[in-house]
Amino acid sequence: MTDITPGILMIIAAGFVPYLPHHIRQIFMLLAISLSAFSLTAGAGVHWSVAVLGQELILHNADNLTLPFGIIFHIAAVLNVIYGWHERKAMEHTAGLAYAGAAIAAVHAGDLITLFIWWEATAVTSVFLILASANERANKAAMRYLLVQVASGVMLLAGASLYWREVGSLAFGSMELGSLATWLIFIAFGIKAAFPLLNGWLQDAYPEATILGTVMLSAFTTKLAIYAFARGFAGTEYLIWIGAAMTAFPVFFAVIENDLRRVLAYSLNNQLGFMIVAIGIGTELAINGAVAHAFAHIIYKALLFMSIGSVMYRVGTAKATELGGLYKSMPLTMIFCIIGALSISAFPLFSGFTAKAVIMKAVGYEGLVFVYLILLAASAGVLHHSGIKIPYFTFFAHDSGLRPKEAPINMLIAMGIAAAFCIGIGVMPTQFYQILPYSLDYQPYDASHIVGQFQLVIFAMLAFTFLMRFGFYPPEIKSTVLNSDWLYRRLIPQKCMPILNFAKRCSEFANMVVVTSGKKVILGTHYIYQHPITGPVAPGPAAIALLALLMSVLLLVNIFS
Amino acid sequence: MSNLNPQLKKMGNYASIFLLIIGFCLIIAEFFVHRHGEIDLEDLFIFPVIYGFAASVFIVVVGIGLRHILMRKEDYYD
Numbered sequence: 034m035t036d037i038t039p040g041i042l043m044i045i046a047a048g049f050v051p052y053l054p055h056h057i058r059q060i061f062m063l064l065a066i067s068l069s070a071f072s073l074t075a076g077a078g079v080h081w082s083v084a085v086l087g088q089e090l091i092l093h094n095a096d097n098l099t100l101p102f103g104i105i106f107h108i109a110a111v112l113n114v115i116y117g118w119h120e121r122k123a124m125e126h127t128a129g130l131a132y133a134g135a136a137i138a139a140v141h142a143g144d145l146i147t148l149f150i151w152w153e154a155t156a157v158t159s160v161f162l163i164l165a166s167a168n169e170r171a172n173k174a175a176m177r178y179l180l181v182q183v184a185s186g187v188m189l190l191a192g193a194s195l196y197w198r199e200v201g202s203l204a205f206g207s208m209e210l211g212s213l214a215t216w217l218i219f220i221a222f223g224i225k226a227a228f229p230l231l232n233g234w235l236q237d238a239y240p241e242a243t244i245l246g247t248v249m250l251s252a253f254t255t256k257l258a259i260y261a262f263a264r265g266f267a268g269t270e271y272l273i274w275i276g277a278a279m280t281a282f283p284v285f286f287a288v289i290e291n292d293l294r295r296v297l298a299y300s301l302n303n304q305l306g307f308m309i310v311a312i313g314i315g316t317e318l319a320i321n322g323a324v325a326h327a328f329a330h331i332i333y334k335a336l337l338f339m340s341i342g343s344v345m346y347r348v349g350t351a352k353a354t355e356l357g358g359l360y361k362s363m364p365l366t367m368i369f370c371i372i373g374a375l376s377i378s379a380f381p382l383f384s385g386f387t388a389k390a391v392i393m394k395a396v397g398y399e400g401l402v403f404v405y406l407i408l409l410a411a412s413a414g415v416l417h418h419s420g421i422k423i424p425y426f427t428f429f430a431h432d433s434g435l436r437p438k439e440a441p442i443n444m445l446i447a448m449g450i451a452a453a454f455c456i457g458i459g460v461m462p463t464q465f466y467q468i469l470p471y472s473l474d475y476q477p478y479d480a481s482h483i484v485g486q487f488q489l490v491i492f493a494m495l496a497f498t499f500l501m502r503f504g505f506y507p508p509e510i511k512s513t514v515l516n517s518d519w520l521y522r523r524l525i526p527q528k529c530m531p532i533l534n535f536a537k538r539c540s541e542f543a544n545m546v547v548v549t550s551g552k553k554v555i556l557g558t559h560y561i562y563q564h565p566i567t568g569p570v571a572p573g574p575a576a577i578a579l580l581a582l583l584m585s586v587l588l589l590v591n592i593f594s
Numbered sequence: 595m596s597n598l599n600p601q602l603k604k605m606g607n608y609a610s611i612f613l614l615i616i617g618f619c620l621i622i623a624e625f626f627v628h629r630h631g632e633i634d635l636e637d638l639f640i641f642p643v644i645y646g647f648a649a650s651v652f653i654v655v656v657g658i659g660l661r662h663i664l665m666r667k668e669d670y671y672d
Contacts, residue, residue: 416650432599480627485642487616493650496646498609505654512665512668514660
C-alpha cells in the first residue's frame with residue numbers, strides 16, 4: 034500500500050468527485066488525502082518503478098527532501114478541502130484534488146520523464162481553477178497561463194531528452210549547468226518558479242482564479258519548482274543573484290498594486306526569491322532554510338489568500354480602493370489575516386521568523402554581504418505590502434460602508450488551523466526543524482536576534498505610519514500595473530504585427546498562386562480530354578482509372594527506388 | 595456604524611503612539627543587549643532601526659516613481 038506514489042490516489046479519487054453529493058464529497062476527499070499521506074510513511078528509497086521502452090521510470094522515490102514537501106502539500110490539500118467546503122459545484126474540487134495529487138506525485142518522481150508527466154499534469158489540472166471563474170477575463174488569463182505552463186513542460190521534456198543523450202540516464206538528481214540540456218531544464222524550472230521576466234503568468238493568472246482556486250494555486254506550482262531546483266540545481270551560483278532580484282523587484286510593484294490578491298501574488302514571488310537564494314548557496318544549512326521557508330510560506334501565504342478570499346466571498350471584491358473598515362464586520366477574519374501578516378513579516382513567535390532566520394544565517398555565513406542587504410531590505414518590503422498593506426486597506430484605512438457578515442464557518446476553521454500552524458512553527462522551532470532534510474542545530478530565539486528583528490520590523494512599520502501621516506504613501510488607485518506579461522500581451526503582438534501582416538500577405542499570395550495554377554491544370558486537363566490530339570476518345574471512367582493506375586505505378590516506383 | 599471613520603482615526607493614533615513607544619524601547623534595548631548580526635555591518639549601533647526605516651521609505655519612493663512609468667487604466671488590456 035505504501036509503495037503507491039503519494040498523490041496518485043488523490044488523482045484517481047478526483048475522478049469520482051463530480052458524482053458524489055456535496056458533504057460526502059468533502060469527506061471523501063479528506064479520506065483520499067489521508068490515504069495518500071499514508072504512503073509518506075514508506076521511508077526513504079525507491080518504492081515503485083516500471084520499465085517502459087527500455088527505460089526505468091521511477092514513480093515513487095522518497096528521501097529526506099521529498100518528505101517535507103510531501104507533508105506540507107498534503108496539509109495544504111486538507112486546508113483547501115475545508116476552506117472550500119461551502120462550494121457546491123464540483124469543478125474546483127475535482128481540479129483541485131487532482132492538481133494537489135499531481136504536485137505530490139511530481140515531488141516523488143525519481144526520473145525526468147515521470148517528473149515531466151506530473152509537471153504537465155499540474156498545469157492541465159490547475160487551469161480549471163482559473164476557468165472556473167467563468168468570465169472572459171479569466172478565460173483569457175487561463176489560456177495564457179496554460180501556454181506558459183505547457184511551454185515550461187515542453188522545455189523540460191526537450192531538456193530531459195537531450196540530457197538522456199548526453200548522460201545516458203534519466204535519473205532526476207543533481208545537475209550542473211553547462212549544456213543545452215541542463216539549461217533547458219533550468220529555464221523550465223525557472224518559468225514555474227516565476228523568475229524575473231518569466232513571472233508575468235503568476236500575477237496575471239492567480240488573481241483571476243476563483244476564491245478557492247487562488248488559495249489552491251498559491252500552494253503547489255511554484256513550490257514544486259522550488260523542490261525541483263533544490264533537487265536539481267542546489268549550489269548553482271546564478272540562483273543566488275536571480276533569487277536576490279526576485280526578492281527585490283516584486284516589492285515595488287506590490288506597493289502600487291490595487292488588487293489585493295495581486296499584491297499577494299507579488300509577495301509570493303518575493304518569498305520564492307528567498308528560497309531560490311538559499312538553493313543557490315546550496316549548503317546543508319541553506320537547503321534547510323529553503324525547505325523551512327517553503328513549508329512555512331505555503332501555510333501563511335494560504336492563510337493570507339484565504340482571508341482576502343473570505344472578504345471577497347462576502348463583498349465581491351479584493352480591490353483596496355473598494356475595501357476598508359471591515360474590522361468590526363469580520364473580526365475573526367481580521368485576526369487570522371493579521372496572524373498571516375505577522376508570519377510573512379517574520380515577527381518573532383511566528384513561522385516566518387523561524388524559517389527565514391535559517392536562510393539569513395546561511396547567507397551571512399557565506400559572507401554574501403550585498404545579497405544579505407537586499408534580503409534584509411526585501412524583508413522590510415514584505416512587511417510593507419503583505420504585513421501592513423493587506424490587513425490595513427482591508428480592515429482599517431477608511432470606512433468603505435460595507436457591512437458584510439463574518440466569513441462562513443468552514444473558512445474560519447481552515448484559517449484557524451493555518452493560523453495555529455503559523456504560531457506553532459513560530460514558537461516550536463526545534464520540533465519544526467526536525468522535519469528538514471538535514472539535521473539543524475540552531476536556535477533562532479536569542480536576545481540579540483529578537484531585538485534586531487523587532488527593530489527592523491517595528492521601524493519599517495513606523496516608516497509606513499510616517500509616510501501615511503504625512504501623505505507620502507501612494508494612494509490606492511484603480512489601475513493596471515504593467516508587469517512582464519506585458520511583453521507577450523502587448524509588446525510582441527504590437528511590434529510583430531507588421532511581420533505577421535507580411536506573413537499573411539505572403540500566405541495569401543502563395544495560396545492564390547496554388548489555386549490559380551490548380552484551376553489552370555484542371556481546365557487544361559479538361560480541354561485535352563475534350564479535344565484529344567490523336568486516337569479515339571476514351572470513356573471518362575476509363576481515363577480516370579488509367580490515370581489512377583499510372584499514378585499508383587509512379588508512386589510505387591518512387592517508394593521502392 | 596456611522597462613527598466608524600473617527601473610530602478608525604482614533605485607532606490609528608493609538609497604534610502610532612504604541613509603535614513609537616515600542617520603537618523607543620527597542621532603541622533603549624540596544625544599550626542592554628549585545629546585539630550581533632550575521633554580517634559585520636549589522637553590528638553597527640541601531641543598524642536594523644535605520645535600515646528598516648530607510649529601506650521602507652526607499653521602497654515607497656521607488657514605487658511612486660514606478661507608478662508614473664507602469665500605471666495604466668484599469669481596462670488597459672480589455
